Amino acid sequence: MNIQFCGAAKMVTGSNILIETKKYKILVDCGMFQGSKKVEAMNFEEFPYNPSEIDYLILTHAHIDHSGRIPKLVKEGFRGRILSTKPTYDLCKIMLLDSAKIQEADVEWENRKRQRAGKKPIEPLYTMDEAEFSLRFFEDYLYEQMIIINEDIRLRFKDAGHVLGSAIVELWIKEDGETLKLVFSGDLGLPNKPIINNPEYIDEADYLIVESTYGDTIHEGLGESTEKLIDIINKTVLRGGTVIIPSFAVGRTQELIYELNKYYEYNQEIEEHMRIPIYVDSPMAVEATNAFQANSSSFDDEAKNLILKGDNPFVFLNLRYVKDQKESMALNKYTFPKVIISSSGMATGGRVRHHLKHNLWDERNSLVFVGYQAEGTLGRIILNGAKRVKILGEEVAVKAEIYDLEGLSGHADQIMLLDWIRKIKSKPQKIFIVHGEAESAKALSEKIEEEFKIETIIPNIHDKFVMEKQTIELSESVPVESIHLKQDINAELENIYSQLQSLNMRKDKLIDPELLEREYDILKNILIELQQNLMDLNIMVGK
Template sequence: MDIKFCGAANVVTGSNFLITTDRHKILLDCGMFQGGKELERLNYEPFPYNPAEIDYLILSHAHIDHSGRIPKLVKEGFKGKIISTKATYDLCRIMLLDSAKIQESDVEWENRKRIRAGKEPIEPLYTVDDAELSLKIFETYLHGQRIAIEDDIKIRFMDAGHMLGSSIVELWIKDGNDELKLVYSGDLGMPNRPIIRDPEFIDDADYLIMESTYGNRLHDEYNQSAEKLIDIINKTAHRGGSVIIPSFAVGRTQEIIYGLNKYYENKELEEYLKIPIYVDSPMAVAATEVFQRHSSTFDSEAKRLILGGDNPFKFSNLRYVTDQNESMALNKNKYPKVIISSSGMANAGRIRHHLKHNIWDARNSIVFVGYQAEGTLGRIILNGARKVKILGEEVAVKAEVLNLQGFSGHADQKTLINWVSNFKKKPTKVFVVHGEEESTSALSRLIEEKLNIETVIPKLGDVVTIEKQHVSITKGKDLATEMLRRSIEEKLADLRNQLEALNTRKEELLKDKLLEKEYDSLKNILIQLEDNIMDLNIMIGR
């Protein structure tokens, strides 16, 4: 088996890994390179493989640096299946279509200049039609379901705790006479975060492909950052200013809304403290609707809120903005407010207009709540630039600039090391990817020193050949009956408040004979039941 590293090798973006066996070619993610112009040029390079020869694309989650080149892959001949969770597919419906519109719009603007200069027009990276076509070939599953996509390949998605639908990918692969297990971390989240469940631990792997975004950093606690944000909002409003938050439309924005809901809904506040909160991003509005359709994937705290009748994405001083005229009016009205807008790295979208109209005023605050890639406007501002160019105009940076790392959707160094240490059977090698050089090197060194596992830091285009020798694998059908029983008990515990009638018959479900014969089917049905019941609960929440 070969693994070719076609993206996210010594960089954070462009995740794309090709697995080649004696019978199949499988891609893990197909993301867009983001950051400086040189890096983004890689999006226009030919794929280092023939898309028409790829059998499957397994997608860990919907973020554009993992999914953004899927329409290009389809445009250039891919006719296989795209496998993801249902939530990831629903988010891709928003994000890939939005990305396609941006590609078309940017090229239209560029071609006007080219025609005036007597140059040949160029084509977009892909079109809305390409994105629509790619969405027709998704096949979706839920976390925890083990699926045989071929006789010699099984996959299972486990919750990565990074964003709605995000997954760790477990792959059982038979290659010739060899059989091995490859685990791909995708992007791992932080534990004890709102809405999304904690990253799940994996029992075993022969080889691990692992992200390292924050492999050299420790984050602040989420609760500390949430409290700081409230403090920033109140202090900024007191001096007559507004708070501008560049935020990723999917995941981070919903997390901030959730935190603000807890503050404004559950505390006795004077009306003057209820500062207007505007979510100014059509994509964020659409993504929030997707979140509400997938409440079964939420953590226990969010579920309790919903079951208690509270919709965590609504409160009295929150307004969702989709209309462009209303968005423009926000900058004309000078009363204190909070504007949450995308993109999260401030490289595109409505946030650029809000920064242009607010960053020059010392009364205002600019609050970053996520990763800022090298070369982006967000990174330039964070690095202390006194002037920045926004929408063709040079603007002074006089607003207070703050960075709340406790909101980060990526695991920090401590969480990454803890996740690897919880493998009961450690991988033979860890391939460290999805990080800038300093973070990748730091995490690699720590894994070797603390866990005594060999690591490899691949470069873009590197190919690793794996020949299975004497690595034993525990197959699903060989698991002890007690392990099967414990797994079903855990799922029943999650469902107990919603499925009381079923819970009274749990002894029937836990009979050895039934478990031995129908374990996988039984667990898949329970997962589907949980999904449907939580969907009903979010629908009736006020």
Template sequence: MDIQFFGAAKMVTGSNYLVKTERYNILVDCGMFQGNEEMERLNYDDFPYNPADIDFLILTHAHIDHSGRIPKLVKEGFRGRIIATNATYDLCKIMLRDSAKIQESDIEWENRKRQRAGKKPIEPLYTMKDAENSLKYFEPYFIDQRIKINDNIQIRFKDAGHILGSAILELWIKEANEEVKVVFSGDLGMPNRPIINNPDYIDEADYLVIESTYGNKIHASYSESTQNLIDIINKTVLRGGTVIIPSFAVGRTQELIYQLNKYYEYNSEVEEYMKIPIYVDSPMAVETTEAFKRNSSSFNEEARELILRGDNPFEFKNLRYIKTQEESMALNKFEFPKVIISSSGMATAGRVRHHLKHNLWDNRNSLVFVGYQAQGTLGRILLDGKKKVKILGEEIDVKAEIYDLEGFSGHADQKILLDWLNNFKIKPKKIFIVHGEEEASVALSNLIKHLYRIETIIPNIGDSFNIAKNDVELTKGIELTPIMLREDIENEFKTAYNQFEALIDKSGRLLDSKVLATNYDEIKNQLIDLQHTLMELNIIIGK
């Protein structure tokens, strides 16, 4: 069996790994390269394999640097199965369509320039039709389900705690009557964050592919960053300014809404005049928030309890969702204090660039970054302290106060990465370190070698490694005793029972005529799905 690395090697974008067995070709992620022009040109290169030869694509999560080239893969011949979590599929329906829209728009603009220069037009990376077609190949599953792909391959998704639906991949491959287990960490999140569950621990692996985005850093505390954000908002409000927050439409925006909901709804000390408008100005973020609502069963315990008590954490009095371009443009015509949360998170595209153009020059305003800024992006350029930047063809003075709240990062820091690895009961014999700039990957590699005496490899793009059968130590698996199995099912049953009990308590609301007028079909469909699930469960346990 070979593992080949075709992206996110000594960089944080373009995740794409190929596992080749004697009979099957398995891709893990098919992400887009993001960053400067040189990096993004890689998206137009031919795949280093024939897409038609790929049997399975297993997707760890929906972020574009992991999913963004899927329509290109299908366009160029892939006809296999795309296996992902349910929430990842829901988010990909939004993100891949949005990405296609951007591809078409960018090429239309580029081709107008080429026409004026007498050059031939070029094709987009993929079109909306390609994106729609790629969605037909998805097979969604829930976290923690063990999935038998065929007699030789089994997988299981565990919660990565990065964004909704993000998964750690456990991959079991059987060849010549020997089974090898390879674990891909995907993008690991930080524990104790709103909405999302903590990353699951993994018991054992023969080989591990682990991310290293922050392999050389320790994040500021989340609570400290949250309080800093509130302080920045309040300080900017008092001087009559606007707060601009470039935010990833998927995950980070919903997290910010959740935290601001807690601050404005549950903090009695907040004066009414300080409850300024919070605008979420990203069509994709609005769609994504709806997808979050549809996948609330995947939320952490705190968020589920809020919902079961009847609180929608994505709605509060001073929150406004902006949908049309006209509404977005109007935000920059008014000078009253406000917060604008807009994508993209690295300020490489989207409506946030218009808001930066209209607000960066004013020293009353604040710009707050709440996520990773890749090399070459406008976000990184601003964080590096450049005093003039070109946005949408115009040179802008940078006078707004700029903040970087790393505590909001959705990626595990060095401490959490090592804690996660430490909780393997049977450690991997070899670890591949990916998804990090070289300095971060080297720092994590050195620590792993020092602490655990495990061989580490930091691959380059294009590197291929053979996992020979005689190099794999066959280890006794973690034994699941009858008591452990019973406790696991008891916990799942208790969770389901509590959710059903909360639904019964709200049955009057379920039958409310106003609710039925707008949500009848959705409620009925969910109840039908519930009936089928309960019947199937009764058949399984029936005598």
């Protein structure tokens, strides 16, 4: 059995791993390369395998650096099965189409220049139609389900706590009578993040493939970063400025809205002039927020409890969702203090570049980064201290105050990554370190080898390795005592009971005429599915 690293090797983007057995070819992720022009040109290179020969693609989550080349894969012949969690599929329906729209727009602009220069036109990486077609191959599953792919391959998704639907992949592959267990961390989140659950732990692995985005970094606490963000906003307001927050449309934006909702909704001491408008200026972020609301069953307990009490955490009085371009352009003409949350998160494209062009030069304003900035991106260039940058063809002075709040990052830091490995009961025989720049991966590698005495490998792109079982017997699952199984099912039953109680207390809202007129079919379908699931449970326990 071979493993080949076709992306995110000594870099953070382009996640793409190939597993080859005698009978099957399996991909884990098929992400887009993001960053400098040189890095992004890698998206147009041929895959180092034949897409038509790939049987399965397992997707850890929806972010474009993990999913963005799926339409290209399908365009070039892939006709296998794509397996993901349901929220990941829902988000990919938004993100892949948005990515295709950007590809088409960029190529249209480039071809106008090429036409004037007498050059041949170029084609986009993929089109909207090709992105739409690729979605037909998705199959969505729930966390903790044991998915029997075939007689030789089993799969389970566990919550990675990075973004809605993000998954750790446990993959069991049988070959020549032996079963090898591979675990892919995907992108691991930090504990106690808003909305989503903490990353889950695994019990055992033969081989572990782990991310290292912040393998050399220790984040400040989330609470500390949130307090800093509020402080930055308030200071900027008092000097009459605007706060610009480049934010990933999926995940980070919703987390920011959630935290700001808690501050503005529940803090009665805020003076009225300090309740400035918060603009979410990203069509995709608006759609993604709707997808979040459609997957509230995947939220953490705090977010669920807010919803059960009747509070929608994605709505508060001074929050505005900007949908059309005209309103977006008008934001830069408003002179009053405000916060603009806009994508893209690394400032490589999207509406945020227009806001930076109009605000970066003004020392009253603040620019706040809340996520990883890849090498070569505008975000990294500004963070590295550039005094002037080129934005949309114009040179702009960097005079706004610049902040980097790593505690709001969606990625685990070195402490969390080591703790996650520490919790593995039966340790892997080898660990591959990916999804991190060389320095970050090296720092994590040294820490792992020092503490766990496990061989680590930091692959180069396209490196291929043979995997085989070195121990005679490694249990595929650590036995769980019956009492723990009972506690697990009881906890699930209690959750169902409390949710039904909450609905019963608010059933008048379910039959509100306005809601029925707007959402009758969706409401009816949910209730039918709920009844079916309850009947299935009753049959299961019936005599």
